[in-house]
Amino acid sequence: MGSVRSIKKNQKNQPNTPANAAGARRRLKIWVTCIVLFLAWAGYTYYVQAEEISGKSQQLSETKASLDETQQKLEQLKYEISRLQDPEYIGQIAMKKYGLYKPGELPVRIPSNESQK
Secondary structure, eight states: OHHHHHHHHHHHTOTTSHHHHHHHHHHHHHHHHHHHHHHHHHHHHHHHHHHHHHHHHHHHHHHHHHHHHHHHHHHHHHHHHHHHTOHHHHHHHHHHHHOOOOTTOOOOOOOOHHHHO
């Protein structure tokens, strides 16, 4: 009986039988197919996300440029507001834009080059 058990053990441990080899090849094909499908999905996902990131970074740079421009305009307006608090500056604007002068002041006008020709 000892020899029968050893023959059965040898049959179980033999991986080179045609049935075992076919099963191993089938498992390997399934495994490779799964890996290829996973890599294809990962590549597609990477490509789609890379395009989205590119679009978002371009939008971000445009928004930052707009923000910088808006902040610069805000600083100019704050400076203009502070200058409008000065009575002398208001007088200069009244003279230049509206031709208003203080009483007793004579305006001196210099002819431009276009009128001389």
